[in-house]
Amino acid sequence: MTPNSTYKFSFLLLFAVMIVLFLLNISLGSVSIPFTAVVNILTGGDGGNENWAYILMHYRLPKAFTAILAGSSLALSGLLMQTLFRNPLAGPFVLGISSGASLGVALLIMGTSLLPGIGTGIMTGSVAMAIAASLGSFVVLLCIFIMASRVRDTMALLIIGLMFGSLTAAIVSVLSYFSNMEQLQRYIFWSFGNLGDLSWSQVVIFIVIVFSGITISILCIKPLNGLLLGENYARSMGMNVKKVRYLIIIATSLLAGSVTAFAGPVAFIGLAVPHLSRQIFRTPDHRILMPAVLISGAILMLVCDTVAQLPFSAYSLPINAVTSLIGAPVVIWLLVRKRKLLF
């Protein structure tokens, strides 16, 4: 299981692709800015146009960073969940993180019609939505955490997570049924996902949370590799299964939870990227897979965001739709070509 030179080459290549895509991402958008001006602004100049500099520094750059962070953390939490639940269909949201967030946001936007006491227009800004999403995820995760200490079987935890998803979806349906068109529209727009809403200070908070999630994940690399043989073997090799289960849940909550809070429930990346990485690197070893999914997740998200902003037009597409539109065919194509679902 030693990383050899082929892995190093693949990593260098992936990293270069990520940098290129990053530059491409910030060069394209509804306002066309020449590439030379982009480079000039990035290196400290003003590119000859103050508006360009403003758009780049305060809209496109934070958005590109958000895309990288969101893609990386979703991909990593997907990998963690697939290994923990020994299930190739698991994604970052199997523990009910996104459904918890949806519930929080739905309550914030649409719950006001059920509780007429609270004024409507007060708390519907993007910050309020991020807080509501975090609170919702947190409550659902707390329930999952309490369950995790009661059930001995990790598979039961997977089903409990799915059940929480159904429960919250049902509550959201009830709320939608009783809410007006404007509220419904606002909720649906949130569920489309949005990478471009973050200020620099929010990006910094995002970075801090994501890096703590990554750090915990790195500390779990060895037990994660042990889990590839199943929990019983992992335990027989000296692993504290319960502790590791908690650590993995915490890391996933930080990673997927922060993305959901800052960018909405972004679908598909978390499920697809670990599979793409396994196809590229052809190993289940987490020492290779973990950096691989971090970079690949960022790459895929940058691609999706570049497409979503529909370069050279004034329109943009919902990111959540683009991730699936691009990601699903890629995974299908890879699986059909390789004929084997590696896990």
Added chain:
Amino acid sequence: MAEKKLSEKILEVENLNTGYRTGKRTVSLHKDLRFELSRGELIAMVGPNGIGKSTLLRTLSGILPPLGGSIYLEDKRISEYTPLALAEKMSLVLTEQIPAKALKVKEVIALGRQPYTNWIGHLSKTDLSIIGRTIEQLGLEEIRELPCYELSDGQFQRVMIGRALAQDTGLIILDEPTTHLDIYHKAYILKLLKRIAHENNKCVLFSSHEIHLVNQLCDKVLVLQKDDYDFDQPCNLIEKGSYQKLFPGDLIDFDSNTGSFRIRN
């Protein structure tokens, strides 16, 4: 010197009661088990379905708490070991499949070194040489680069035994290692286990239904009957008639000349 090695006690079971609790109900399976296992011995555990072989194995490996009595592994109670310390003394080969069948043979065997590797699982020179030796001893050189989904049942079982061997423990416990294998590979695996027990001076304990093979190969056999047990060398067990009591006599009979069961006409 050789004789001293043979009598090196590794596992001691005293007045052990096995069973398990489901909800408020306690199912008691065996009472007052007493036996000693030593290094250099190949020991089989036989008994009919549902008699409690798995429960006893799970109790001995520290997964299930005993309902009474004590288990000493190298003179220390098994419950007093930390998971990591236990992993350096005892390794397991289970009946379950592994989830990540894309793991290569050498990677599965390398995972056996987990109790000894650092926080990220880096393999030292010692680890690599033990892995290499294990692959050589089990004759896995040709398949070492293959992923597990390409292996036959017999090859896969050999790999899992290799993983346990790489864990370098005095005691190896295997749960029905020969199920799903044809008669040739059953014999192959059991011969391999015997070689491991004798050449590597390890205590190898396994559960099995192949009474005819077990009698030919094992140093000692633990026969689990309903509410009773026998623990002795195979020839003594045959003489004592321990196997006759294993099953109801309406369908099969134990033939003490061949050491196997025959269909009753």
